[in-house]
Amino acid sequence: MAAASGDDGGAGGFCDDIDFMVLRPDKGGLRDLVHLLWSPKVAENAAVDCPAGTEIAEARRRWAVFVSLVAQMLLLWAKRPVALLGRAAEYWMNLLNENGGSVFMLVANALHGKMKMPDRASLNYRSCIGLLDTRIELDKKIKPGDSNYHAALSIMAAKMSYENELVISRVVKNHWHMEFLGFYNCWNEFEGDYTTQEFMLADAPAPNATLAVVAFCGTKPFDTEQWCTDVDFSWYEVPGAAGCRVHGGFMKALGLQRHCSGWPKEIDDPTGARDGKPFAYYAIRQKLKIFLHDNPSARFAVTGHSLGGALAVLFPTVLALHGEEAVLGRLQGVYTFGQPRVGDARLGAFMERHLENPSRYFRFVYCNDIVPRVPYDDSTLLFKHFGTCLYFDSFYRGKVTGEEPNKNYFSVLMVVPKMVNAAWELIRSFLIGYAEGPEYAEGWLMRLARVVALVLPGLPPHAPQDYVNATRLGAASLGPLSR
Secondary structure, three states: OOOOOOOOOOOOOOOOOOOEEEEOOOOOOHHHHHHHHHOOOHHHOOOEEOOOOOOOOOHHHHHHHHHHHHHHHHHHHOHHHHHHHHHHHHHHHHHHHHOOOOHHHHHHHHHOOOOOOOOOOOOOOOOHHHHHOOOOOOOOOOOOOOOOHHHHHHHHHHHHOOOOHHHHHHHHHHHOOOEEEEEEEEEEOOOOEEEEEEEEEEOOOOOOOOEEEEEEOOOOOOOHHHHHHHHOOOEEEOOOOOOOEEEHHHHHHHOOEOOOOEOOOOOOOOOOOOOOOOOHHHHHHHHHHHHHHHOOOOEEEEEEEOHHHHHHHHHHHHHHHOOOHHHHOOEEEEEEEOOOOOEOHHHHHHHHHHHOOOOOEEEEEEOOOOHHHOOOOOOOOOOOOOOEEEEEOOOOOEEEEOOOOOOOOOOHHHHHHHHHHHHHHHHHHHHHHHHHOHHHOOOHHHHHHHHHHOOOOOOHHHOHHHHHHHHHHOHHHOHHHHO
């Protein structure tokens, strides 16, 4: 089957002889949505790009595509107001943070003429994620060589990736006493925007470094384009990888080439030196190769939270696709936190050949976090997790499992247990600082999120707070991390 191509919104020359389905909420309208519900001929639908003659006979699969398209349309429609709301909320939270952390202190400072105004370009301006969990120090009780060291370092890097470059650089250099190797703001050809951020650090200067960490930024709370990536059920069949199907939104964010056959091994300007539009996979791969050449004994880890976790596991996937065995041979591990599903069972089989024996892929899931449970693992969407799942309950007790409990989240039988657990997490937020130490104490913003969990129990557990706690309090006892 021939792929659609061209600048008008086809698969963009992804490949001529493979299967794909690309959802285009920017091209479709109400008529296309209605057509999708009653007609299996999706190739005739303006909101769906796929090979000519493609049909989806199953009504459940068309319904899933319909839901994905509607969600993306609504998110794109709300892009500007949500972004403005986010800027205002983030500024307000930073205003409180700069003035003692409470409205009372803010008013007192204002009355005494001492109110501090936050500067978005400053070293102290934090993201919403950073204000939910204000910790920036590494746990000094966890040392290099400890079984949970790489996991604990990775979640802190994943959490730090939400911040601006100045904050990241300061924390890496001044607090972690490591080398800051670079920050990358990367281009997405399909979105026509800079949607992907990541940074790199090393544990020592060259040529003495033993470890580099690549941290991909996750979904920002008020960035609806990134939420579109999460709910985009587009997929591509990947040539050279056993015909596996991979989540299209994540591939685009990683640097999928719209006009160069998808994933060419080399592109003309990987770092965006000429046009200022670097692509995440190619820019990081080039930097990694330079780092590994300059540090002969070093290895590297890849990490990310949420969307960042999806990009973290797809990065070595494309390395494997390109036959980058020398680079993959020095991969210490992939550590993802709250990562959504990225592909089908064939992708898992393909990657297990590269990441197993010994296991180098560790997928952390905290309790009722909804994100690792989407897209659905069922006969409709065909998405499946792979690799080692390290699951933690609300007491931070960890266990190794093939799949997290309640794998598709929405179960009538789990409604009451999830609500009860959310109530316990709210109570725990007032106790944990006394039980485990002041660095575990939760602030007012995180406690407010715990209140939200009483209604939406799957969202607040997705915050990095619980993943940081899990790596510090419960991960050391898990066998796979000590191999």
